Amino acid sequence: MMDNKLIQFLQMATESSPVWLDDGNTIAYIRHDNTGSHIWQMDLTTGEKLCRTTEDTRIWTIKSVPATGDIYYATDSTGSECERLYRLSPGQTNGSEIAGDPNTRYFLGGIMPDYNIIAYTCNLRNKATFDVWKKDLLTGKAVMIKQHSDNYNWPCRDALSPNGQYLLYNKLRGENDNALWMTDMTTGETKRIPEDDVISAETEAVWRHDSKGFYLLSDRGGNFISVYYYDIEFSDFEQVYSYCWDVDGLALSADDKYLAVSVNAGGYTELHIYDIEANSEINQPIPPKGVLSRYQQMSWSPQGHKLLFTLTSGKRPEGIWMLDIDADRLERISEKSANNEQFLIEPQLCSYKSFDGLTVPYWLYVPYGIEARNLPVVIEIHGGPEGQEVPSFNGFIQYLLSEGIAVVAPNVRGSTGYGKVYTHLDDVEKRLDSVRDIDSLVTHLIESGTADKNKLAVSGTSYGGFMTLSCASRYPHLWACAIDTVGMYDLVTFLENTADYRRAHRESEYGSLEKHYDILKAVSPAAKISDISAPIMIIQGRNDPRVPVTEAEQAVNALRSLGRTVEYLCYDDEGHGIAKLKNRLDCYPKMAAFLKKYLF
Incomplete structure (x- = not known):
């Protein structure tokens, strides 16, 4: 039976990646809602909105030419990441392909x-x-x-x-x-x-x-x-x-007068606006505490000084905001969600000492109105590994919270956002130190009284999936269950089969097939697969060019041959993650049921 509350979270409207279609009155953006993912436009004067594309597909990038009103975007419909380029002209619904090839x-x-x-x-x-x-x-x-x-x-x-x-x-x-x-x-x-x-x-x-x-x-x-x-x-x-933090993004106004700088201050974004000629920072209205994603552009209007950006936080779904420097005004362009934000949760920033004394930060999400004591906990590990868990909105996390399950999202060694030294603490032969960070995190959560030691789950996507398999196999006594989404099972076969253009980049992080073959084998989950005892769910897109489907298949076959409990979800029209709404509506309810079965 479909869980209506979860469906509401999965279909909650978000709007992002705004660009200008004229001098400063009309914008285009990407909207995700109960119809899927599409490009929309909005007249900022009248509030009139118009959907410009009809297919539910992942839209990778969006650009515009304000002088003509044209929208350019890149998308792929199968998850293969073989993006085709399209031009969407004024008055047109769905773009015309301008460059593309299936491979x-x-x-x-x-x-x-x-x-x-x-x-x-x-x-x-x-x-x-x-x-x-x-x-x-x-x-x-x-x-x-x-x-x-x-x-x-x-x-x-x-x-x-x-x-x-x-x-x-x-x-x-x-x-x-x-x-x-x-x-x-x-x-x-x-x-x-x-x-x-x-x-x-x-x-x-x-x-x-x-x-x-x-x-x-x-x-x-x-x-x-x-x-x-x-x-x-x-x-x-x-x-x-x-700054004493990493800068994430830049945007320069059309007349070169103002430079917008977004700074990642421990996960939250600080927005600075500089008057370049005066060589000084201006005192503009400050956006709410949240995150301006490094993967989405800020966009200045061609005329005047209106800055568009996407803002999100733990309890704020992605929405478009506009800072008008000339009017000294900040406003939210996107309408508020119909869901009651009062019961959504912002995480707390916490930290712990790992096995070697390293301070590791994590975000703690505690269910509304409940004390953080003796709770079932899902440890959610980000991908990358050169990535960062930030307090952005996640509908599935908010659903788990509403069901009484706490979520802990760590930034183990190797994460970005804390300087180059921290980022390289897990390279090559140090790979398993990041897995030990999770063991130390579990000890911390139990000793602090936050977690019920018998109700712990580990979950993650991409490198987070690798970490999930690694934690489940190297610390099997800790877990009631685990969910791996598009994670690597064997680093050797992963490097051999990932897309050709990705190999050198990935070898710089994990080690090379030529020089570090034995290390790659030793640190892979495959080396300890027989030690997994907890029930595990494995989720995969068949067309994934980053972590090929063969990684999931190897893990599933090995676990089944050992007689372990494993549920396998493979989606034929997906790639590195589950993007299409119809597949999310199938996948996430199964994930929720799996977690509740073993945590309650």
Whole structure:
């Protein structure tokens, strides 16, 4: 029988990734609701809304050209991550495909000033690498500008210079090895920014509108990510703003007057607005405590100084906000959820000492009106591993809380957001130290009285799935049950079968097949699979290019041959995670029933 309360949480409306369709009155954005995921537009004056796409599919990126009202977006319908590019013109429902191939990934870099030519990278020629291309949308002619022989060459969010001359993109080899490169779209001449061999990460570039330079983020100044500026004419690279936390995002106003800087302060976002000419921070209205995702753009209006951004928190579903600097006004554009937010829960930021004395932070979600004593607890582990658990809205977590189940979401060693040193504490031979962090967390939760030692579950997605399998196999006595979603079972077979362009990047974190084969085997859950005793649910998308379905199949087959209790959910039209609403409505009720069966 369908749980109506859970369905309400899963279908709760969220709105994100806003872009401008004109000078400052109409926006487009991505909306998730009880019909799925679609692109919508809104007139900010009248409040009128219009759905612009009809298929429920994952929308990876959205860009706009305010001068024409065109929307450009990337999507794939099978979970394979072979994104196709579309243009959605004014008055049109559903976009027209402008670049696509069933076995190729396309990343839009930008639209040339004539609005007829797009710049992008793709792995059409060689699936292991991404070349730089441009395509005339009037003639259909595509030309390769720069051929590459390495792996990732992904355009920045604001990749193409306003004059159309330069394209910026990253060569991703690791979280802190992510060099920025620039290609001349006429000559194909390419160089690194800055021009040296320092191992560092330069990301999130935003161009000045005269194309004379750009602001960007870099970690080469110390343990945290700071704001830099690069001057095209003089090749100058200088630090301009730094903090005791990582900077997550940048946005530069259309007249280059204001720079918006989002700072990840221990998980919550601090928004700073700088008057560049005055070289000072302005005193603007402050958004509510929450998270501005590093994966979603902030967007300034073409006229005036209106900044759009997406805000979420533990009890706030993703919604669009607008900061109008000229009017000194902050307002929520998205309507509030129909659900009673009074009973939704914000997490508490806590910490504990791990086995070696390292302080590890975690978020504690406690059911409404209940003391944090002797509770059933789900430990939810984030993916990455170079990722971070932040207090953003999660409908499934809120449902578990409403059922009396607490949730603990740790940022074990290897997580981002706490400096480069912390991020690399789990590399290669230190992989299992992060698993020991979870053992120490369980000890802390039991000794503090928070958790019932007989009612603990572990769950996670992607690398969090690897951690789930690792915890269930290396500390089997701790768990009443476990749920692994798209997790790695054997790091060797994972590296052998992951998408070709991903391998070098993943080897930089886990170890290479050539140099660390024995370590990869030893730290894999496969090495200890026979020790798993708790019931386990394994969830997988059949078309996953990151963690192939063979990882889940190996784990399921091994557990079944051992006579263990295992439930397996595999979705034929999904990839790395469960994105489609129809599949979420099947998967999450089964997850909820599984957890309640073994925790109560």
